[in-house]
Amino acid sequence: MEKKAKTNYPLHEILESRWSPRAFSEEKIEKEKLQRIFEAVRWSPSASNEQPWFFIIGEAGDPTYRMIFETLVEFNQMWAKTAPVLMLALCKKTSAKTGNTNDWARYDVGQSVAHLTFQASYEGLYVHQMGGFDAGKASELFLIPDDYEAVTAIAVGFIGDYQILDTRLQKSELAGRERKNSVEFVFSDKFGEKSALI
Numbered sequence: 001m002e003k004k005a006k007t008n009y010p011l012h013e014i015l016e017s018r019w020s021p022r023a024f025s026e027e028k029i030e031k032e033k034l035q036r037i038f039e040a041v042r043w044s045p046s047a048s049n050e051q052p053w054f055f056i057i058g059e060a061g062d063p064t065y066r067m068i069f070e071t072l073v074e075f076n077q078m079w080a081k082t083a084p085v086l087m088l089a090l091c092k093k094t095s096a097k098t099g100n101t102n103d104w105a106r107y108d109v110g111q112s113v114a115h116l117t118f119q120a121s122y123e124g125l126y127v128h129q130m131g132g133f134d135a136g137k138a139s140e141l142f143l144i145p146d147d148y149e150a151v152t153a154i155a156v157g158f159i160g161d162y163q164i165l166d167t168r169l170q171k172s173e174l175a176g177r178e179r180k181n182s183v184e185f186v187f188s189d190k191f192g193e194k195s196a197l198i
């Protein structure tokens with residue numbers, strides 16, 4: 001199912017077609033595609049080139065997948081169960097170079113996941129990020145050291161038939177996608193002042 005963004009200005013196809021589905025087909029993801037989406041992570045920018053991103057990845061049926069699934073809140077478990085791949089994105093909270101707190105770690109992980117998402121879109125895959133998971137439980141299950149923290153859970157896969165979803169979820173799967181207009185968040189002169197540049 002397509003849910004292309006209704007853009008005000010033309011966008012690159014992979015940005016236009018990306019969205020966060022809940023109905024995933026159970027089709028396996030080829031290893032080469034996964035290798036390429038992590039190559040996109042690899043080449044993402046980061047403060048002082050710290051590359052503070054780490055991932056834990058599981059494929060349906062394996063123990064890692066089951067443990068990631070266990071960390072999800074019930075709402076996300078309702079739909080994420082058909083995704084062929086589940087991941088956790090983690091950050092290293094301190095600098096590998098200085099040992100000081102890395103204030104940009106979560107920002108950089110988010111950006112690396114954006115890169116992952118767009119490469120996934122290019123590969124015909126879809127990504128659904130989930131803040132609804134228990135990071136503490138993830139730390140326990142995966143023996144994550146204190147200096148690292150799970151930031152988000154992620155489902156990846158090919159699009160599935162929306163009718164596999166619980167009826168409550170089918171409605172949002174079919175609903176249109178809404179966004180603010182850029183004039184609401186791009187300012188000049190002072191905060192809140194519409195910019196003449198766009």
Ligand SMILES: Cc1cc2nc3c(=O)[nH]c(=O)nc-3n(C[C@H](O)[C@H](O)[C@H](O)COP(=O)(O)O)c2cc1C
Pocket residue numbers: 018019020021076128129130131132133152177
């Ligand atoms: C950090 C983050 C956390 C999110 N958490 C959840 C979640 O726990 N459950 C869920 O169903 N969707 C979650 N989403 C998906 C958003 O609801 C979705 O991206 C947003 O509504 C925009 O829709 P679109 O991605 O289809 O454009 C999350 C997205 C992000 C980026």
